[in-house]
Amino acid sequence: MFNQLGGATGNPNPNNDLEVSSPPEDTVSALEFSPASVPQTFLIAGSWDCRARCWEVESSGKTVPKAAQSMDGPILDVAWHDDGSKVFMASTDKSVKCWDLAANQTMQVAAHDAPVKTCHWIKAPNYTCLMTASWDKTLKFWDTRSSQPIMAMNLSERCYCADVDYPMAVVGTADRGICLYTLEGKPAEFKRAEAPLKYQHRCIAIFRDKKTKQPTGFALGSVEGRVAIQYVNPINPKDNFTFKCHRSSQGNTGGYQDIYAVNDIAFHPVHGTLATVGSDGSFSFWDKDARTKLKSSETVDQPLTKCAFNHNGQIFAYSVGYDWSKGHENYNPAKKNFIFMRACFDDLKPRTT
């Protein structure tokens, strides 16, 4: 096939990373590690097979499947409660459920009129709530005990990606819109940011200022193999920039350069450097302040769909599975899906300029 992804078609793990046992049976759509409030390390993966699975990750790297829960539709996002006892799962069945891990029970906590694309837990000093955004063009905030949202806002278009880092929240929408929200006191729309990218928004992640440790900007990934680094209040307009990534090499004359979507972006919680995973089957680590690439991985024969860092930045996990970038006909249900993990603390150290 002319669109051959990755070199090692025979080897599904060319990076020699740790494989998570009993991976989901369909593409992973959400990947999150447990927060710092939990002593052990748990990994939750939501998948297109309608289930969310939980593994315990032991210090040796061994992963033990612990539990799984289903929803009525493929899961699009998962979020941990800040105390690590519950996990929220957002699904195409238009609802969000709360999974109490101890009791292994689920309960619906939110509903929309269309599939819920993202869910995030907000922990503010004076309140906590669940933020959900959906393809019904609304952004809702829920006190999980009530069936009505405590707040609902309209989005300009369907939500395609969102991220929360108190006191900032950002939502990327289908019309290349970016909307920023402040969560202090209560959630409120802050401003509409200028769209730095001309292609469909695919993923977004908030980063913090190195010194103040406060959220100060976001990284936005598009389907055109490009990431934009945007500061909310740039000191210098040149602080905002974009870089290209996840593109095949130009190739010989007449050869096309393949441009792949950036499927997910994650910031290292300690170093502030970022990782991107793309449809091309590779992940890359970048230092946005030094504006350099820190590392490129070997390409896997399937797209990488999601990535996550654990709370102390020691582990980088990424999921491998078909992301539909080549349409329905290139979907092979027999292809195995994977989640890999690697120790990443050193790889993501910033380049001292």
Added chain:
Amino acid sequence: MGRKKKKASKPWCWYCNREFDDEKILIQHQKAKHFKCHICHKKLYTGPGLSIHCMQVHKEAIDKVPNSLPNRSNIEIEIYGMEGIPPEDVKEHEKQKSGGGKGSDSEDDEPAAKKKATPALLGAGPSSVTPGILPTPMGPVPPGMYPGHMSMNHMMPPFVPAARMMMPGMRPLFPASSISVSTPSKPTFPAYSNATISAPPTTSAASAEPKENGDVAPPAANACPLVTATGAGSRIVHPPEDVSLEEIRARAANYRARGAAPRAALHHAASPALPPATSQAEWQSDGSWRLSASDVNDIMDMTNYKVAAHMSAAVAAAARQQAAAAALRRPLVQPMVGVLPQLPQLSQLPPLQQLQQPVRVGVPVSMPPVMGMLPVMPQFNLMRPLQPGMLLPGGMMPMGAMFPGGVPGLPMMQPRFR
């Protein structure tokens, strides 16, 4: 040697004053020593050409010509062989040569210098044909061309993006500018043919184009729901419809089977007619509300999802583009109406409003009459990607819109990923 008339002096390099037997060799020297990019070693044809190359390809500014004398390092002066040398430098060179070599043949300088200038311009013609690239007007180059030469050169940069797009591609997107570029084209022109950079969009022909061609600027927000690549040598690996992969996937057959899921995926409350609190049960049981007056215009009803759902999404995309040309589409649609009775009008509609209806008509059966309607079916030309702006008769974009079921025997969607 005693001759009054000085023989045409040997070609010499303006940048470093070296002399050569032949202008051909001079040009080779210039390309290798002065017009070579220090980053990628690409040999350009002129100084300004090198400067532009470095700026565009490597994003690096060059301020002086490599390996040149300090007073001859101006990168903006366009020298090619003996062409383009400023007359005062010619004189100076002559003076130096004759002052150093023969006696001071001052009275010979003037006519000799003038003589050298004209053959320098014209003489460049026959000998510089050897690179085989110059389509510059060789023959009747009036001396007045010379100042024109320089000014044209400065105009090059704006033409370059257009040239760049045109050269490698077979599709003259900018026919007007391509004509104007090719005739006064300088030696720099061919240099840019290789520089197919996947640069940020230079010209914004913000039209909706199929993805394969890669010649088009990115779509304007909200105007055209297609993902297309800019630059001639690149292609975005994404279904053409500018809808998120999750939405496309959620529509697909695999996830349909799970009861509520596909309904959920389908239901995007963009239609104002839809009451916000539509429950699942309502949705499932009463599909017919879709066909109410305003909704009919809002919805693209295609055949069942066993047929590639994204095809119908592609139809939706194509249809949305044709909002203005609704009337045009009608005649085309008519034959299909017999095929798909619930397809009244492919007007502008919010994405993903698709219903799963029971199979209406066997789509493949209807294909032949529809096929007859479209003598030109570029989407089935597997050899060549779809061209930008290529419209089927009737104004329909060649998105396979007419063949949601695929034509039997023809692979579906393959062309998109060429």
